[in-house]
Amino acid sequence: MRTDSIALRLAGLFALVAVSVFVIIGGALYRQVDKSLDVLPNAELEARYSVLESAISRFGDPEHWGRLTNKLNLLSEEDKRIHFWVVSGNPTYEYGAPGPDVRRLAQGPLGIHEWQREDGTALKVLVSTLPGREQRPSLRFLIGIDVANVRQTHHDLAMALIACAALGVILASLLGYWVARIGLRPLRRVSRQAQQLAPPRLSGRLRPSHLPPELEQLVEAFNAALERVEGAYQRLESFNADVAHELRSPLTNLIGQTQVALTRGRSAEHYFEVLQSNLEDLERLRSIVNDMLFLARADQGSRLNNLESSSLAAEVAASLDYLDFILEDAGIQVTVEGDAQVQVDRNQLRRALINLLHNAAQHSEAGQRVRVAITVDRGMARVSVSNPGPPIHGEYLPLLFERFFRVDTARHNEGGNHGLGLAIVKAIATMHGGNVFARSEGGANTFGLDLPLTAIRD
Known part of the structure; x- marks a missing residue:
């Protein structure tokens, strides 16, 4: 299978969409769960503080303080995640053997703080102050809770989301490829039909039935x-x-x-x-x-570069001079009406005009008149050469400027004509940026070319 197949491209797009969806939804879910997990240790710290705060504040003599320390010992043994410290100016009323790092934390601002101990343990610590009572001075009471489990839960959640996202992307890619293959079956069927078409059997056509x-x-x-x-x-x-x-x-x-x-x-x-x-x-x-x-x-798209301003009436007159003997022998008269100034290659234009006039003379009877009309319309100069003659069927008119095309299939090469004259007229008009036309109406057949008034260059 080629790597640039449409099915693989669609599968890749499905995968990209799946990645985007999982990143957005997974990120939002992770942030929401992360906030919820952070609330739990904070709530537990505040709950324990609310229970112990009244007990510590009520007693201020050494006897009752001893009972309080026993209670703190029991609480620490029941839940190894919980740590208590009491820092004061009197060692008798301290608890938890506070070290320098605990004392620095106690001297800091009140509230809940994250603390990384020297042994690498991550704690959340609630720092509060209690006023002095009787013999007991004012205290700084610290409750710490180990958040390693919370952080592990964060890590496990992130890994689970990444694994689910990866699995979802793989499934989306495979399903997308499968769906794309099914959806592209009509295209493969059309391709098989197209492969059966080759010269000279070009008359067949693709069947559009039962297709999207x-x-x-x-x-x-x-x-x-x-x-x-x-x-x-x-x-x-x-x-x-x-x-x-x-x-x-x-x-x-x-x-x-x-x-x-x-x-x-x-x-x-x-x-x-x-x-x-x-x-x-x-x-x-x-x-x-x-x-x-x-x-x-x-x-091959060749253009004419040797362009100069010229009068179309003058160019027609020069072409008639060239055909003077032919027209005189045929007994054909030519009238010219109108004029326009255009940018043309004079030699090529005269060649086209001679072909048009010669074509009209060939298909005219002695004593008939050929009419040349020069008009201007919408930025184009039109040269029309009309001669009396039998009507030409409409289906042939677009083909008259094709090479070697003849309405008469018997190929009568009268006058040495080899069937390229009108094709050359079309080529010269195209090289000037114009076009050709043919019409048959009112007992006259008209051939001509349109030329832009402004020169068109590459």
Whole structure:
């Protein structure tokens, strides 16, 4: 069992709670009993003093004093814990052979005191004074009681409380571990279900039935994550197939044309045509590879640092100049409305705008008009490129900016398009701290990007 398991952690928390409870309750109980035990010797001292005080105060001649000393002797023999001393200026009226330490105690303040004798015996001593009577001078009367039994009781009580606390903590830990193991059974069941899920079998889901509410939330979140992973896995499979398809066509052309050219002798003009055709396919391969490397850097969270203030209308105009011949051949007209000043990397922004405009031109008929609208809303500048066209189903709109995604699954590579243009637009918008959007309504399809008016840097 791993030491960082939830069951052991919960058992440790149960133990910590038990320690806290036992310390609080045990401490309060010990203090209460300690006060009660301290009261007992004090009460016994005061009771004995109240009995003897009147007898000592009544008599003041040597004859009666002798009777009193006999009574004190009998009391001392009956209870070895009790000690009596009488200290006075006349040795005749003294009792208990008081030594220097007793005399110092007798000369101190009246009341009950704790006294540690030289032999290590712990006593509680009641010191009182009695006025003189007849021949007897004033006295200091001391009654001492051995508190060793009380202290031993204190020690035994403390040991008993510690032992009970230790046993209680151990039992609380074991019971807590047992309870935690029982409580975590649903989690182990969910874990076994999760272990059975692995690519390519990602369509399964965890069953949230008969689970505590906390685990139901976890299972629902896990199932939602599985749906996202399954979608990403399916897109990855499709992406791999698309990459293979996009690379296979130019490679097949290169290999086929080269093999044909090498079958027999050809003229220099024919070899020139073959090399020129191969160069076009190689350029297409380089374009695909460069675009994929650019998207890979964007996926790693790369940001653009070469930002400068620029007019979006001016950047759109520069992009239209680049596409001038393509638009003229296609018979497409473009109108631009609005403007905004933003902090952008001009080269990357133009690349995104060219892709948007080229995408609109590809899906427009001759004589149609492409509309570019630049608006500002809530700190964002929006560039919308709209072209007339058949409606696009709503479920496809969020996927149009994915790599190699086409609504038309037949993969007609018209115009040398390899399905990365809109994905690059999304990457450039993300690198600027913006986003992309697509909508299809009113007989027009609109693609665009939002850019922050203020530059966002790492």
